Amino acid sequence: xxxxxxxxxxxxxxxxxxxxxxxxxxxxxxxxxxxxxxxxxxxxxxxxxxxxxxxxxxxxxxxxxxxxxxxxxxxxxxxxxxxxxxxxxxxxxxxxxxxxxxxxxxxxxxxxxxxxxxxxxxxxxxxxxxxxxxxxxxxxxxxxxxxxxxxxxxxxxxxxxxxxxxxxxxxxxxxxxxxxxxxxxxxxxxxxxxxxxxxxxxxxxxxxxxxxxxxxxxxxxxxxxxxxxxxxxxxxxxxxxxxxxxxxxxxxxxxxxxxxxxxxxxxxxxxxxxxxxxxxxxxxxxxxxxxxxxxxxxxxxxxxxxxxx
Amino acid sequence: xxxxxxxxxxxxxxxxxxxxxxxxxxxxxxxxxxxxxxxxxxxxxxxxxxxxxxxxxxxxxxxxxxxxxxxxxxxxxxxxxxxxxxxxxxxxxxxxxxxxxxxxxxxxxxxxxxxxxxxxxxxxxxxxxxxxxxxxxxxx
Numbered sequence: 532x533x534x535x536x537x538x539x540x541x542x543x544x545x546x547x548x549x550x551x552x553x554x555x556x557x558x559x560x561x562x563x564x565x566x567x568x569x570x571x572x573x574x575x576x577x578x579x580x581x582x583x584x585x586x587x588x589x590x591x592x593x594x595x596x597x598x599x600x601x602x603x604x605x606x607x608x609x610x611x612x613x614x615x616x617x618x619x620x621x622x623x624x625x626x627x628x629x630x631x632x633x634x635x636x637x638x639x640x641x642x643x644x645x646x647x648x649x650x651x652x653x654x655x656x657x658x659x660x661x662x663x664x665x666x667x668x669x670x671x672x673x674x675x676x677x678x679x680x681x682x683x684x685x686x687x688x689x690x691x692x693x694x695x696x697x698x699x700x701x702x703x704x705x706x707x708x709x710x711x712x713x714x715x716x717x718x719x720x721x722x723x724x725x726x727x728x729x730x731x732x733x734x735x736x737x738x739x740x741x742x743x744x745x746x747x748x749x750x751x752x753x754x755x756x757x758x759x760x761x762x763x764x765x766x767x768x769x770x771x772x773x774x775x776x777x778x779x780x781x782x783x784x785x786x787x788x789x790x791x792x793x794x795x796x797x798x799x800x801x802x803x804x805x806x807x808x809x810x811x812x813x814x815x816x817x818x819x820x821x822x823x824x825x826x827x828x829x830x831x832x833x834x835x836x837x838x839x840x
Numbered sequence: 841x842x843x844x845x846x847x848x849x850x851x852x853x854x855x856x857x858x859x860x861x862x863x864x865x866x867x868x869x870x871x872x873x874x875x876x877x878x879x880x881x882x883x884x885x886x887x888x889x890x891x892x893x894x895x896x897x898x899x900x901x902x903x904x905x906x907x908x909x910x911x912x913x914x915x916x917x918x919x920x921x922x923x924x925x926x927x928x929x930x931x932x933x934x935x936x937x938x939x940x941x942x943x944x945x946x947x948x949x950x951x952x953x954x955x956x957x958x959x960x961x962x963x964x965x966x967x968x969x970x971x972x973x974x975x976x977x978x979x980x
Contacts, residue, residue: 568890703888711885714894732846732854732889798973806962811851 538601540565540687540719541586545595548581554743555581558595561748563721563736565600565686568713570734570751571723572816577740579723583689586721587617599687613642616685620692622676624664630675631660637679649682652708670701677705681712688712690722706733731812739819747819751812757793758810762786763802773800777818789818842870842877846887854889858897862906866921877907877915 541563548556556578563569573579584590586597588604588611596603604611624633630653638644653660656674664672673693680688688709694702710733712718724730737754739747747754761772765786769776774792789810790797797807842865844858852860865871877898884891898915901907906919943953 566892568892706888707885710888710891711881714881714884714891728848732848732887732893735890735892794969795973798969801970812853 538565539563539598540567540600541569541597541721542601543582543595543597546582546585546592546597547594548578548585548590549593554593556585556740556743559740559745560595561738561745563719565719566713566717567719567736567750568710568734569719569721569736569738570730571721571738571740572725572727572730572820573723573740574820578743579740580691581743582738582740583617583691583721583723586687587615587689588612589617613683614685615687615689616680616683617689618676618680618691618693620695622672622693624672624676624679626665627663629661629663630658630667633664633675633679634660634682637682641683643684645682645684648684649678652678652681668701670697670704673697673701673705674708677708686719688718688720690720692723692725695725702729709733727813727816730816737816739816741820741822746822754815755810755812758789758791758815759794759797760808760810760814761788761790761797762806762808763788764804767802771800771802773797777822789814842875844878844883844887846889855893855897855900858883858894859900862897862901862917863921866906866917866919871917873917873920875917876913877917879914 539562541561543559543561546556546559547554559578559582571579571582581590582597585592586599586604588606588608591606598604599611599614602610602614604615625636628636634646634649634653637649638646650660652674656671658667658671658675664675667675673696677693690709694705697705706729709720713720722730722733735751737747737749737751738745749757758777759773763772763786765781765784767786769779769788772788772790772792773796774790777789777791779786779788792800801807842862844861846854846857850857862871862877878886880891880894880898883889883894898907898909901915902909904919906917906921907915908918909915940953943956948956
């Protein structure tokens with residue numbers, strides 16, 4: 532294995548950011564391997580945008596650090612800005628520029644700019660270079676913004692709610708292009724999104740933030756394998772269930788519980804009459820989002836059983 | 841060229857949906873030995889799904905002996921699936937027919953038959969799983 536392949540695309544060590552008296556993000560530690568598509572999930576105000584802004588070098592951390600391909604991100608430095616493409620929610624473009632002007636602007640700002648890629652995408656999408664940005668549809672503006680991000684030719688692409696304002700067809704077309712680029716160039720992508728159902732098909736790595744704390748982090752397959760949905764008699768105590776109980780729905784005679792336990796743990800605690808099913812993506816994410824924000828034990832973020840470490 | 845589709849609301853993991861579609865098309869004869877499957881990039885771009893999901897599905901198909909990757913060319917169908925009529929021997933078919941007639945006579949609706957089959961299948965899977973765990977425990 533080459534050195535480059537073993538360096539994580541993202542690595543946060545006790546990363547924290549304080550705004551006045553309030554911590555927007557605290558004690559956040561995780562690693563993500565290169566080539567992953569990371570889903571970043573959390574309620575509004577959970578710290579998603581703070582984490583992205585720290586990663587791409589728009590903000591400086593109060594404590595700890597985040598490194599992109601082994602190099603710590605530093606706020607407002609050319610080195611950091613050149614390694615990461617960041618697409619903010621509102622697709623910042625100069626509305627009075629033409630598409631061609633916007634691309635030339637991108638070229639003048641970025642040393643590794645791939646102008647052929649930018650022109651090729653505009654042609655494939657049928658977006659005329661002479662058209663002004665403000666005359667484009669929302670979907671086309673998003674595609675121009677994505678083109679600016681892709682033509683920078685960075686190994687990491689950070690997307691903050693990139694398709695929140697788009698209609699379903701435009702969303703699909705946008706994500707089709709992102710996924711094709713991941714397949715083609717081995718890009719690492721981090722996507723903050725509220726659309727959980729959409730994330731299931733996009734991401735293979737998951738980060739869940741609530742209240743400025745990392746609640747869950749790991750490869751999706753491992754996280755799903757590390758949880759199970761059990762149907763058990765109502766009188767079953769939480770203490771008799773395998774692993775931590777994340778959510779529990781009680782009926783008159785039976786209860787359905789989501790537990791942080793892999794197959795072996797479930798088998799070890801097994802009682803006749805129990806029913807075990809694999810945990811689903813949406814169920815898992817919602818369970819962690821609904822839990823009250825837990826301050827992680829010192830130095831470590833709370834992680835599920837399936838987390839690879 | 842074979843095209844995949846994805847149902848986001850089915851609850852079936854995306855990679856399994858891809859595997860099922862290949863198996864189903866083989867059973868129906870829409871996919872045949874020698875056919876080429878779309879590239880990982882084509883499927884990822886077409887369905888807007890994670891390329892690793894496609895890789896996982898193709899690996900599963902290779903594991904099942906249904907597809908094989910040829911370096912620099914792509915992934916091709918190499919296996920066939922016997923259709924249910926070829927599969928089930930006369931005896932198996934006859935016993936199923938007798939069982940279904942008994943069930944109807946006993947007053948079981950189609951839904952009840954489906955539920956009973958699912959329950960028994962689940963029990964068998966649990967037993968197999970338990971034996972598996974036990975066997976692993978002995979080895980370990």
